[in-house]
Amino acid sequence: xxxxxxxxxxxxxxxxxxxxxxxxxxxxxxxxxxxxxxxxxxxxxxxxxxxxxxxxxxxxxxxxxxxxxxxxxxxxxxxxxxxxxxxxxxxxxxxxxxxxxxxxxxxxxxxxxxxxxxxxxxxxxxxxxxxxxxxxxxxxxxxxxxxxxxxxxxxxxxxxxxxxxxxxxxxxxxxx
Amino acid sequence: xxxxxxxxxxxxxxxxxxxxxxxxxxxxxxxxxxxxxxxxxxxxxxxxxxxxxxxxxxxxxxxxxxxxxxxxxxxxxxxxxxxxxxxxxxxxxxxxxxxxxxxxxxxxxxxxxxxxxxxxxxxxxxxxxxxxxxxxxxxxxxxxxxxxxxxxxxxxxxxxxxxxxxx
Numbered sequence: 001x002x003x004x005x006x007x008x009x010x011x012x013x014x015x016x017x018x019x020x021x022x023x024x025x026x027x028x029x030x031x032x033x034x035x036x037x038x039x040x041x042x043x044x045x046x047x048x049x050x051x052x053x054x055x056x057x058x059x060x061x062x063x064x065x066x067x068x069x070x071x072x073x074x075x076x077x078x079x080x081x082x083x084x085x086x087x088x089x090x091x092x093x094x095x096x097x098x099x100x101x102x103x104x105x106x107x108x109x110x111x112x113x114x115x116x117x118x119x120x121x122x123x124x125x126x127x128x129x130x131x132x133x134x135x136x137x138x139x140x141x142x143x144x145x146x147x148x149x150x151x152x153x154x155x156x157x158x159x160x161x162x163x164x165x166x167x168x169x170x171x172x173x174x175x176x
Numbered sequence: 177x178x179x180x181x182x183x184x185x186x187x188x189x190x191x192x193x194x195x196x197x198x199x200x201x202x203x204x205x206x207x208x209x210x211x212x213x214x215x216x217x218x219x220x221x222x223x224x225x226x227x228x229x230x231x232x233x234x235x236x237x238x239x240x241x242x243x244x245x246x247x248x249x250x251x252x253x254x255x256x257x258x259x260x261x262x263x264x265x266x267x268x269x270x271x272x273x274x275x276x277x278x279x280x281x282x283x284x285x286x287x288x289x290x291x292x293x294x295x296x297x298x299x300x301x302x303x304x305x306x307x308x309x310x311x312x313x314x315x316x317x318x319x320x321x322x323x324x325x326x327x328x329x330x331x332x333x334x335x336x337x338x339x340x341x342x343x
Contacts, residue, residue, distance in 0.1 A: 069289075074248050080241065083268055097255035102296040103289070111288050118282030122240065125278055126270045 011055035014165035019158050020151045024135070027157035032124050034160040035117035038065060041167040042109055049176060050109060054166040059099055061170065064163050066104040069116040071095060075156055076123050082139040082149060083130075089140045127153065182226040185332035189325050195302070195317060198324035203291045205327035206284035209239065212334040213276055220343060221276060225333040230267075232337065235330050237271035240279035243286050246323050250293065253306040253316050263310035287327075294320055 022030070042050065042065060050062040059067065074093065081088040098104065130149070138148035147155075170176075193201075213221065213236060221233040230238065245264065252259040302317040314322075337343075 069285075070251065073244055077245050077248050080268060081262070081264065084264065088262070091252070091259065091261075093252060094255050098251050101251070101254060101293065103293040106296075107289070107292050111285065111292060114281070115285035115289050118240075118278075118285040119244070121278045122274070122282050125274050126268060129270050129273075 011166075011169070012058070013162070014169045015158070015161045018155060018162075020154050022154040022157050024150060024153060027154045028124055028127060030157035030160055031120045031153070034068075034120055034164070035113055037160070037164050038068065038116065038167075039113050041164050041171075042113075045171075045176065049174075052170070052174075054170045058166075060105075061167050062107075062109055063099045063104050064166055065109040066107060066112045067095065067099050068160065068163050069112045069119055070098055070104070071159065072116065072119050072123075072156060075152065076119050078139050079123065079126070079149060079152065082137050082152075083134060087138060087140050087146055089142075092142050182333075182336070183229070184329070185336040186325075186328055189322065189329075191318070191321065193321045193324060195320065198321045199291060199294050201324035201328060202287050202294070202320070205324070205331070206280070206287050209236065209283060209327070209331050209334075210280055212331050212338070213280070216338075216343065220341075222272075223337065223341075225337045229333070231272065232334050233274070233276055234267060234271045235333050236276045236283075237274055237279045238267060239327060239330050240283040240286070241267070241271070242326065243283060243290070243323060246319060247286055247290055249306060249308075250290070250316055250319055253304045253319070254297075254301055258305050258307055258313075260307050261309065263308060290323075 042061060045061065050065075051060045053060050054064060078088075078090045081090065127149075135150040136148050138146050138152070141147050213232060216232065221236075222231045224231050225235060249259075249261045252261060297316065302320075303315050305313055305315050306319075307313050
């Protein structure tokens, strides 16, 4: 996959490249508010608009909405492993092929908005109980190496903003 | 009097449930789980369903967490060739203290997505396998049947305790 290019406007990276540096309290708030922001981002869109790719050759708005809870569900499971095992190896997965599964192409977005809200509530409740020592616990990722939770969470806070902006930027460009 | 094993209120895991029944069970599972804990106060939710067993609150949290894993496994099996997935052994401390509404909502949204996915699968997709670190080789179909049983199994821990306690 090609990376972020700072010298051109890249529709794929509307909020810039992935960041690991957002402070934890701010990241938790982003996660808590994410489902509401996605709900706001798709408010009033009809099926034809939801089935529009956010950029040429990109996922449709609907696929973006289904992708986020799928991905965060994996992260939630990884965090649980990280907290109960020592530096567990986690599987990377083919998110592009998931987004092509029929349910991600056709299912109403409400289902996934509810799912995202549910995961984040459960996750944030868990994260608010963590000790400083537990925030250092992490998982072993095949491409990134050992990733501690204190970096995982900012990464997924970015992920929320990243995909929400795919939708809001498309709406801006289309005048929706 | 028949002495039943409190750990298995609906009997041991069943393998032969028809898929259509399993999917319907999964669809109804969030409603039945919500009904099972309705009107219970914190002290009741913090009661173990049997001696040395999980509290009702832990049972509800366990169902949400475990079906989240099931959902991820199902996705992996559908897009990769016989992926290896790990079982997990420990529950997290938050499972003992969280308000049950949080896992109830998560469990409901999860089954909704899962059932929609299951209803879209072809026979070929149902037979896609994955390898579980503790249970060995399983297909997506076996996973669906297991999850349906698993939901009924744990919901019955709660309802059978309520019956015994007269709650």
